[in-house]
Amino acid sequence: MTAYQVSRLRELVAHAGATVPYYRRLFDRAGASPHEIRTLEDLALIPITEKDALRCLPDAEVISSRFDPKRLIRRRTSGSSGTPLVVRRAWTEQSLLHLFRLRAWRSIGLRARDRRVSVGVVRENDSRDSKAMGRALGAAGLHRHTRVDVFLPPRELLPQLEELRPDVLHGYPGALARVADLRRERESTSLSPRFLMTGAEVLTPQLRRRIEEGFGVPVYDFYGTHELNLVAWECVHTGAIHTCDDALIFEVIVDGRPAAEGERGEVVVTGLYSYAMPFIRYKLGDLVVRGRAACRCGAPFSTILAIEGRTFEYFPLPDGRSIHAHEIGLRLAAAAGGRIRQYQLVQERTDRILLRVVPEPSAPPAPAELHTVVRELIGEAAELEVELVDAILPDSSGKSPPYRSLLNQREPGD
Numbered sequence: 001m002t003a004y005q006v007s008r009l010r011e012l013v014a015h016a017g018a019t020v021p022y023y024r025r026l027f028d029r030a031g032a033s034p035h036e037i038r039t040l041e042d043l044a045l046i047p048i049t050e051k052d053a054l055r056c057l058p059d060a061e062v063i064s065s066r067f068d069p070k071r072l073i074r075r076r077t078s079g080s081s082g083t084p085l086v087v088r089r090a091w092t093e094q095s096l097l098h099l100f101r102l103r104a105w106r107s108i109g110l111r112a113r114d115r116r117v118s119v120g121v122v123r124e125n126d127s128r129d130s131k132a133m134g135r136a137l138g139a140a141g142l143h144r145h146t147r148v149d150v151f152l153p154p155r156e157l158l159p160q161l162e163e164l165r166p167d168v169l170h171g172y173p174g175a176l177a178r179v180a181d182l183r184r185e186r187e188s189t190s191l192s193p194r195f196l197m198t199g200a201e202v203l204t205p206q207l208r209r210r211i212e213e214g215f216g217v218p219v220y221d222f223y224g225t226h227e228l229n230l231v232a233w234e235c236v237h238t239g240a241i242h243t244c245d246d247a248l249i250f251e252v253i254v255d256g257r258p259a260a261e262g263e264r265g266e267v268v269v270t271g272l273y274s275y276a277m278p279f280i281r282y283k284l285g286d287l288v289v290r291g292r293a294a295c296r297c298g299a300p301f302s303t304i305l306a307i308e309g310r311t312f313e314y315f316p317l318p319d320g321r322s323i324h325a326h327e328i329g330l331r332l333a334a335a336a337g338g339r340i341r342q343y344q345l346v347q348e349r350t351d352r353i354l355l356r357v358v359p360e361p362s363a364p365p366a367p368a369e370l371h372t373v374v375r376e377l378i379g380e381a382a383e384l385e386v387e388l389v390d391a392i393l394p395d396s397s398g399k400s401p402p403y404r405s406l407l408n409q410r411e412p413g414d
Ligand SMILES: [Zn+2]
Pocket: 235, 236, 237, 238, 240, 242, 295, 296, 297, 298, 299
């Protein structure tokens, strides 16, 4: 795998240095010449690129001169950490990246004849993206896919899904958990997928339990981004998360160095098949815990132990400290996990945090107890309110993320 990554990387870096002005300048400034990249360690010679650096540049700076920008497929990121970034891809790149996703789906049990239904945002397709491959497969009765609107209330979603009878159900964890609750309540048997797949927001242990209990089948989590499509997916054998090492180089960086196994760090990726708009040492803004260098199942992929959230979910506190919301989430799970169905931590102001909790009806936790747990972590400097609620409703993006910061008007989860 390493030899393969290095050969792809050398080709990519030479291409970017020769045809993408942004990278040519970046390499020049760092004194890194593309032909010096001979091993994966040499990648460290190239500075890390932040999303903001690409966002404010004109097309000609970030798109390879070998591609005609007018013919590229455009996809806008949801702008979770500010204004969106427009990602451009050639049709061949788009299709190839989809095949990596298809391989991951198959590894967890998706069959060619399955009907997959996703609960998501129904959006208009870019006319340059003909979806020819998907349409041809669909016409042959293979890899059929239907999308259902995530904004429908569960009582309308459930009958639609029952009618579609998906073999595999796919969607945001928050949305699927609400459907799971209603399915269990109504004892619906006509909606019985073999398994579920989640993505796009953190699948907390509470949400996983609700979905698995509501459907009586397993759920598998996927980690993808608009920039690079599939980044990682859950191993069906070990529960670790495989990184898609033959499509990208996945680094976990902490204080400028690679994270050790078991250590939390920021994700930096290099897309080995993105030539129209290259992403080389690109910081995704996600926090993960690095796992073993090779999965125990024998697959040739390195692993992540946990996807913990986004870097903008760090809550800065008035006393100068900052704490990642996931840290609070872990503490809540340890203290009262079995009595919490879902939670959402919202930093409304630097000095005010709101914790919304959907309690387990059979054994609800006392707000005072949750208050004490969170207070131990955040100290006395910020106001804290704990609210027991019936449901956590999706926001304008259709998601109901466990962590939100209202500082800097940032939007939740990509
Ligand atoms: Zn594995």
